[in-house]
Amino acid sequence: MMAMTTAEEYAEFGAREARGVSPAYERLALAVSRDEEVLALLDGLPASKRQPNLLFGVVRFLGGPVEDPAGFHEFTVANWPVIAAEMRARATQTNEAGRCAVLLPVLAALPQPLALLEVGASAGLCLYPDRYAYRYGDHLVGSGEPVLECAATGMAPPGSFPSVVWRAGLDLNPLDVTDPADVAWLDALIWPEHAHRRARLRAAAAIGAVEPPLLVRGDVVDDLPALAAKAPEGATLVVFHTSVMYQVPAPRRQAFVEVVRDLPGHWIANEAPGVLSYDRLPAPPDGALYNVLALDGTPLAWTRSHGQAMSWFA
Numbered sequence: 001m002m003a004m005t006t007a008e009e010y011a012e013f014g015a016r017e018a019r020g021v022s023p024a025y026e027r028l029a030l031a032v033s034r035d036e037e038v039l040a041l042l043d044g045l046p047a048s049k050r051q052p053n054l055l056f057g058v059v060r061f062l063g064g065p066v067e068d069p070a071g072f073h074e075f076t077v078a079n080w081p082v083i084a085a086e087m088r089a090r091a092t093q094t095n096e097a098g099r100c101a102v103l104l105p106v107l108a109a110l111p112q113p114l115a116l117l118e119v120g121a122s123a124g125l126c127l128y129p130d131r132y133a134y135r136y137g138d139h140l141v142g143s144g145e146p147v148l149e150c151a152a153t154g155m156a157p158p159g160s161f162p163s164v165v166w167r168a169g170l171d172l173n174p175l176d177v178t179d180p181a182d183v184a185w186l187d188a189l190i191w192p193e194h195a196h197r198r199a200r201l202r203a204a205a206a207i208g209a210v211e212p213p214l215l216v217r218g219d220v221v222d223d224l225p226a227l228a229a230k231a232p233e234g235a236t237l238v239v240f241h242t243s244v245m246y247q248v249p250a251p252r253r254q255a256f257v258e259v260v261r262d263l264p265g266h267w268i269a270n271e272a273p274g275v276l277s278y279d280r281l282p283a284p285p286d287g288a289l290y291n292v293l294a295l296d297g298t299p300l301a302w303t304r305s306h307g308q309a310m311s312w313f314a
């Protein structure tokens with residue numbers, strides 16, 4: 001299959017990812033897909049550094065306009081050297097605490113206490129499933145902020161929190177919740193209209209900053225066994241990952257599956273279908289984009305990307 005041109009990538013992003021989710025990014029992606037000057041600048045970057053989410057996040061991070069395509073064009077062309085340098089240095093590392101809402105039912109049902117090890121942890125905000133509050137339909141679990149809303153079908157909401165005695169994360173580029181610049185980058189990665197996600201990021205980062213997790217710079221395959229070996233005895237080791245494997249080349253994903261299956265404890269995956277292979281999957285609930293939640297390789301539920309909904313089928 002021929003690789004998409006940069007123009008096609010932006011047009012596709014606007015039509016498939018941003019439509020119905022972010023009118024500003026839909027408009028902007030379409031405008032960039034027709035903007036010969038910005039496309040030529042993007043094509044001077046390595047292919048892996050041209051994505052809409054990265055460009056738009058960097059422009060937001062630098063204080064540029066993303067709501068107005070003409071202003072965006074002007075800002076991008078005028079500030080290209082600094083934008084290009086940031087795009088080369090940074091990666092899309094959106095850290096969405098909301099994904100804990102789909103992990104919680106699985107975590108609560110495992111033998112307690114738990115030693116959590118997240119691969120592709122970003123700043124580690126998904127390592128605090130026991131510290132957030134949740135609303136599954138009308139059912140509230142826990143108290144305080146943030147409250148993670150999840151429209152769940154086919155399952156009973158968890159009746160208790162997991163007991164977590166250890167939390168560790170592995171990432172090629174761990175971000176630090178106590179560093180305002182890292183939190184500002186995470187904020188810039190949130191799409192413009194998603195004020196509720198921005199508030200959730202601030203609340204989750206405040207929780208993480210009180211007791212920062214052990215975050216190790218490393219690769220999901222090469223460095224996983226050594227970090228897993230640090231988990232305390234007497235706790236159930238749970239290796240998990242959400243929205244990470246699409247960034248890992250296919251042969252490395254296979255190598256990761258082999259490594260994780262050799263570890264003691266359990267493995268939770270929450271990834272796009274097709275990124276990890278499953279023998280049988282039912283049809284998804286509708287035409288929206290879903291992830292597959294799986295425990296030890298057995299698929300359990302369809303989940304929406306920010307944890308806002310789950311449809312349990314196991």
Ligand SMILES: C[S@@+](CC[C@H](N)C(=O)[O-])C[C@H]1O[C@@H](n2cnc3c(N)ncnc32)[C@H](O)[C@@H]1O
Nearest residue numbers: 093094095096120122171172219220242244247
């Ligand atoms: C989209 S973010 C998701 C972060 C977090 N799991 C969440 O759901 O909020 C993906 C993360 O995976 C990390 N990552 C990608 N490839 C990796 C690899 N080979 N080894 C370790 N981390 C990786 C990236 O650096 C990034 O922080």
